[in-house]
Amino acid sequence: MVSTNAAFTAAELEAETERLFKAFLQVDCTPGKSWDYEACRNFAPLTLEINRLKKEKDAVILTHSYVEPEIVYGVGDYKGDSYYLSLMARDAKAKMIVFAGVVFMAETAKILSPDATVVVPDRGSGCSLADSLSGDQLRKLKAAYPGAAVVCYINSTADVKAESDVCVTSGNVYDIIAKLPQERILFVPDRLMGENIRTELKRRGVAKEIITSDGTCIVHDVFDAPAVADARARFPGLKVVAHPECTPEVAAVADFVGSTGAMMKYVKTSEAPYYLMLTECGLVGRLQVETPGKHFIGGCRLCPYMKLNSLEKVRDALLAPRPDQIVTLDDDIRHRAARCIDRMFELAPKD
Numbered sequence: 001m002v003s004t005n006a007a008f009t010a011a012e013l014e015a016e017t018e019r020l021f022k023a024f025l026q027v028d029c030t031p032g033k034s035w036d037y038e039a040c041r042n043f044a045p046l047t048l049e050i051n052r053l054k055k056e057k058d059a060v061i062l063t064h065s066y067v068e069p070e071i072v073y074g075v076g077d078y079k080g081d082s083y084y085l086s087l088m089a090r091d092a093k094a095k096m097i098v099f100a101g102v103v104f105m106a107e108t109a110k111i112l113s114p115d116a117t118v119v120v121p122d123r124g125s126g127c128s129l130a131d132s133l134s135g136d137q138l139r140k141l142k143a144a145y146p147g148a149a150v151v152c153y154i155n156s157t158a159d160v161k162a163e164s165d166v167c168v169t170s171g172n173v174y175d176i177i178a179k180l181p182q183e184r185i186l187f188v189p190d191r192l193m194g195e196n197i198r199t200e201l202k203r204r205g206v207a208k209e210i211i212t213s214d215g216t217c218i219v220h221d222v223f224d225a226p227a228v229a230d231a232r233a234r235f236p237g238l239k240v241v242a243h244p245e246c247t248p249e250v251a252a253v254a255d256f257v258g259s260t261g262a263m264m265k266y267v268k269t270s271e272a273p274y275y276l277m278l279t280e281c282g283l284v285g286r287l288q289v290e291t292p293g294k295h296f297i298g299g300c301r302l303c304p305y306m307k308l309n310s311l312e313k314v315r316d317a318l319l320a321p322r323p324d325q326i327v328t329l330d331d332d333i334r335h336r337a338a339r340c341i342d343r344m345f346e347l348a349p350k351d
């Protein structure tokens with residue numbers, strides 16, 4: 001049983017175990033992990049303790065779809081991709097925000113909710129994309145391309161956002177870039193998404209020159225087109241769903257390319273029985289729970305940074321956050337980064 005100092009009655013533990021078991025019934029997405037009845041009984045004291053602490057501390061827990069299901073379904077108040085969670089962070093009235101995701105997302109929450117105490121369960125939860133470019137490096141790039149509009153993907157550090165004209169997500173990037181007056185766009189930090197944007201804007205008849213920096217996502221950059229062809233041969237009628245952080249070769253052979261939220265919507269509204277999800281395995285876990293009857297084939301790609309989150313670390317960050325778990329930002333950087341994100345809210349299409 002997991003370690004907790006809180007005391008609960010046998011009836012409370014039984015009811016919590018049942019709740020967790022119902023939520024996890026379909027999940028088998030992480031190799032070597034199981035969410036059977038025994039596992040749920042094991043998590044129950046900790047999820048009860050965290051949910052009690054949330055009320056005492058006036059806290060909300062934001063959970064990215066890529067963290068483990070016991071966090072998403074056990075204690076999360078909001079679950080989704082970084083854009084959705086950034087909106088929830090902006091609108092949160094809580095005194096404390098626990099961001100079960102990665103550090104750049106928690107920084108975004110702090111930018112949007114400066115008065116809240118924002119904490120990360122594990123300070124080591126970086127991101128190969130966000131960490132590929134610093135504010136200093138972006139300043140040098142800007143000097144090399146004067147006059148270009150600087151557009152940063154939301155997967156970037158607060159320093160990079162502070163140096164950018166507008167922030168974008170994989171869902172709103174095309175509409176926002178199309179609205180910018182500049183023809184030359186410096187898009188950072190994802191090189192592969194930049195290549196996919198170039199192709200999509202051309203298809204839409206939008207004339208822009210896209211210059212990129214050299215970051216990639218270590219989860220999405222490894223999928224390959226031959227594996228997609230092999231899966232299609234084995235599963236007739238298969239739908240292939242890819243994230244725009246994948247390579248252009250993979251995007252070209254997918255049935256649908258979109259943000260995490262758009263991928264979920266595509267699967268939920270599609271009739272096909274089989275899906276190959278070219279993204280992090282946590283999204284497959286959510287789909288297993290939320291679209292029973294559909295089948296997900298293919299291997300599992302895990303984001304090692306997202307998987308640093310755990311229930312124990314969430315509990316510790318809530319109970320008595322260590323200094324390294326508390327997100328702080330320099331005021332000037334926070335203000336400039338907030339301007340860049342506000343510009344995104346202004347220019348993004350309203351659903």
Ligand code: SF4
Nearest residue numbers: 127128217218219303
């Ligand atoms: S999945 Fe990729 S982009 Fe997302 S946090 Fe992990 S490394 Fe970064």
